[in-house]
Every structure is written in C-alpha cells, then in structure tokens.
Amino acid sequence: MLHEHHPLIGREIAVRKVTPLNIRAVADGARFVLRIDPAQAAQAAKAFGSPLPGKIGDVTVSKGRLAVRLGPDEWHLVVPLTEQEAIETAFAKLYATVPHSLVDVSHREIGIAVEGVAAMLALRSAIAFDIGGMPVGTGCRTIFDKAQIILVREAEDRFRIEVWRSFADHVWGILDAASREIALGI
Amino acid sequence: MLLIRCPYCEAERPELEFTYAGEAHIARPADPSKLNDDEWKTHLFIRSNPRGTHFERWRHQHGCGRFFNAVRDTVSDKFAMTYKAGLPRPTETELEKARS
Ligand SMILES: [Zn+2]
Numbered sequence: 001m002l003h004e005h006h007p008l009i010g011r012e013i014a015v016r017k018v019t020p021l022n023i024r025a026v027a028d029g030a031r032f033v034l035r036i037d038p039a040q041a042a043q044a045a046k047a048f049g050s051p052l053p054g055k056i057g058d059v060t061v062s063k064g065r066l067a068v069r070l071g072p073d074e075w076h077l078v079v080p081l082t083e084q085e086a087i088e089t090a091f092a093k094l095y096a097t098v099p100h101s102l103v104d105v106s107h108r109e110i111g112i113a114v115e116g117v118a119a120m121l122a123l124r125s126a127i128a129f130d131i132g133g134m135p136v137g138t139g140c141r142t143i144f145d146k147a148q149i150i151l152v153r154e155a156e157d158r159f160r161i162e163v164w165r166s167f168a169d170h171v172w173g174i175l176d177a178a179s180r181e182i183a184l185g186i
Numbered sequence: 187m188l189l190i191r192c193p194y195c196e197a198e199r200p201e202l203e204f205t206y207a208g209e210a211h212i213a214r215p216a217d218p219s220k221l222n223d224d225e226w227k228t229h230l231f232i233r234s235n236p237r238g239t240h241f242e243r244w245r246h247q248h249g250c251g252r253f254f255n256a257v258r259d260t261v262s263d264k265f266a267m268t269y270k271a272g273l274p275r276p277t278e279t280e281l282e283k284a285r286s
Contacts, residue, residue: 056250057193071250072194126198128187140195141249143202148248 006110007169007180013176015183021118023175026111026160029066030084032077033128034091036100043098047090048077059139059152066160068139068152076139076150076162080112083165110168112161114175118182119157127151145174188263192246193254193270199246207243209233210214210255211275237261242273243248 015021023078031111034052035042045052050062060067073136079087084106091102100116114122120131126145131153139152141161147167152160163171188201215221215229234240240260247254257266257276267276267284276284 024224057197071252128202129198140197141203142199143248151217 001051001174006165007055008110008112008172011172013172013179014181015116020123021114021116021179021182023112023114023172023179026113028081029078029111030081030104030106031086031109031162032079032087033103034075034100036075036076036098038073040098040100044075044091045098047094048087049090056068057138057140058153059137059154060153066152068150070141070150072138078171080163081106106117108164109162110165112163112168112171112175113158114161116159116180117153117157119159121182122178123151123159125181126174145169188265190244190256190265192249192252193268194250194252195246199249203246203248205245207245208251210241210243219248229264239281241264243271257284 006025006028011025013021013023032164034044035156035174041054044123048065048067050065050067051060052067052075053060056069058069058070065083068076070076077087088102088104091100094100117173123131127142130164134151134153136153136155139150141150142146143149143163144151147163147170149167150162153163154160169172189198190201190204207240214231215225218226221229229274235278238259239262242256242258244256245251253271254268255271255273256268258264259266266281269276
C-alpha cells in the first residue's frame, strides 16, 4: 500500500490570520501521461470519457476527472482511483486502431492544494513567472524552486500542485517557510 | 530573469524552464558517407558564433518539452523572436518587424 507511505499524508499548513492560507495534500487519484497524435485527440477523449483540453495550457474538469494539456501531444490526467481500470481498458481497446501511449504514473506524484487569499503569495516565493496572469482553468509544467511541478489554477485563489514524490518534501518545506512569513505578516 | 516566449505554449515563460541547444538551421549532410574528415569536422563542430544576431535552438524542457528556434542578440541578450522548429529562418524584414 504505497499510498499510506506518502510523505505528506495527514500534514497541513494553515494560516488563519488576516490572509488565510490552507495547504494540504489532496486525496490521491490515478494519474496518467497520455501521448497521442493531436489529430486523434477526439478518439482519446472518447476513451477517456471526458473532454480533453484542445489548447496547450488548458484544463478540463468533469466528473472528477482532471486533464491538463502540457504540450502539443501530451496530456496529464488525474482520475478517481475507482476509475483507473475502466480507463486503462478503454485505452487498450483504442490502441488497436490509434497508436498512443498511456502511462500510469499514479505513484510517482503527489497532489498539493494551495488555497486562500494568500495562495498566490505563497506560490510566488518559489515560482518565477507571473502567476497573477495565469487565467483560472489553466495549467502548465514549471519549476518550483528547483523541482519540476505541474501547476493548475482551479479557482481565483485555489491552486493544485502535482509534484514528484521525491520532491514533495522539498516543495512542502518551502511552502511551510513561506506560510510562516505570511502568518507573521513579513 | 529572462522571459522567453515559447511558440508552442504561446506564452512568456521564465528562462529556467528552458535549455539552450546550440545554433539553429544546421542541416545534416544528405549523404554523410560522401564527406571527408574535414567536412565532417566542420559540420559537427564549426559554428558561426556571431557577435549580434544569432539563430539558435532552445528547448522548453520544463514546460511543453518542445524544441524551437529563437533569434537572440548575443550582445544585448535580447530575443527578437521565437518560432516553431522546422520553419524557415525569418527574413530580415520579419526580424525588423519583430524588433520594433
Ligand atoms: Zn512550451
């Protein structure tokens, strides 16, 4: 049971002062990296059972399934654990007619939710681009301090980080330090 | 920090998401076995290294993962423009327009 060992389980950073901030590990899901010819993306969306974003950087969320388009032929998918098998089966069937690759990376990554009016401030401590200019409902791969992450803006003040398990503790440590500064108002 | 526009993501992204990948538009010889050692050396190792406008390859490694081309001034470090891999070298007029 790998899930029980994930380094952030049960941990939470909460700042409840003037600028509330809540950072927590999100419920685990199954994750896939999908690589497919963009011209065949409609077929993949059928197998996925939800729409796939058509523009690089766009995000779709439907029925608890999250899809981020990371590159011209690459999508990052996060789905509830209970649907993992059905999705794998559907894509295996699609493989007969449309070559693609669907790789299960569920145990490679951890999701972190960063929420609250100070969320952007906390993220800014380690992300180099203008997060304020990032529209709600978009996502991208980027660098958080030294670690590669996928950042999704789910709402005006709610973000989701997807980070490799081995980098999770490092990212958490920086968020922790940033939130202490926010708590102290410095 | 330098901001570089990725032509695939269509967005300005921080420099640290990118890796440099050498001079652009260097075509591999159509028939490598026809080359003598000197010509092969030139193809592999000799680069123009200009002072000023440089056509170069970059990779958006920690983003979309794509290689693309850029035109950068090696003196000012300013990017004139970036464009998708496989597109021809922009003309002087296009560059002038991008710079203004
Ligand atoms: Zn890109």
